[in-house]
């Protein structure tokens with residue numbers, strides 16, 4: 399993990415994500431290997447040295463882990479009291495941290511009086527109290543609704559940028575990875591099976607876990623209604639997938655002009671990994687056979703993945719989605 403990056407770890411339940419986090423902050427001692435934080439191998443430390451080194455690592459949790467008997471202020475102050483910081487300094491530091499997470503007006507509220515998103519903001523302020531170099535987040539947004547998740551992820555990104563804080567974000571949701579991570583590692587059965595930029599993993603998933611996580615978006619299932627509503631459909635039905643530069647819509651309009659075919663977009667899913675578009679379109683393409691062939695070849699040569707579809711058994715006679723001339727991978 400490089401300094402200053404937001405690094406995601408994704409894996410199914412039981413894959414070993416929390417175990418990895420517990421090793422990184424030395425709540426569990428790994429049986430082999432080293433944990434190097436800011437140049438120091440913390441597995442070689444013990445006692446007071448280890449306690450000091452662990453201050454470099456902040457942590458936030460799925461269920462916030464706040465002390466219910468303490469206010470927001472009191473929760474953020476807690477690690478500073480343990481560090482033995484003088485009262486006056488604690489007051490100004492906590493005020494500054496609550497301002498950073500947008501909770502300056504809720505300092506005297508108890509956890510029970512705060513929403514989930516606000517509780518996690520307190521958790522973030524508390525994790526940052528000792529000025530850590532690294533923030534570990536174990537499913538920190540899994541208990542939150544999508545809007546609140548989004549606002550917490552924005553906050554983490556802002557903190558990453560403004561403080562240069564390195565963040566390790568553990569999740570089982572691809573949406574979380576897609577939204578803010580620079581790189582991602584896929585973990586399966588206690589092993590890291592794949593590491594790459596988020597775009598890498600989306601465009602060339604190799605492990606079965608990565609394929610499962612990206613399948614929803616790239617290989618969208620075709621709704622039955624699409625077959626029913628297009629029974630007498632003229633032409634061929636294509637599934638066109640694309641990532642990055644080869645954005646599909648301009649390509650389709652140029653193909654229509656160049657090859658004298660008609661293209662009718664029936665269904666699709668478009669999304670972004672940070673600034674890069676990717677997605678899948680279902681397109682009915684009609685015209686003279688050689689023109690249609692030419693159009694398909696042209697799209698393939700531009701890096702789009704093109705598959706010809708046939709109706710499933712329920713709707714037609716033959717249920718195979720024949721891979722016509724897909725290049726295997728887009729992008």
Ligand SMILES: Nc1ncnc2c1ncn2[C@@H]1O[C@H](COP(=O)(O)OP(=O)(O)OP(=O)(O)O)[C@@H](O)[C@H]1O
Nearest residue numbers: 409410411412413414415416417418570587588589
């Ligand atoms: N590298 C490993 N070697 C040996 N055992 C491991 C390893 N990684 C994980 N385990 C064991 O696998 C079990 C599940 O691990 P863990 O709780 O870390 O999963 P998780 O990915 O956090 O799952 P969840 O998404 O449900 O929180 C634990 O019993 C843990 O001890």
Ligand SMILES: [Mg+2]
Nearest residue numbers: 415416417536
């Ligand atoms: Mg876990």
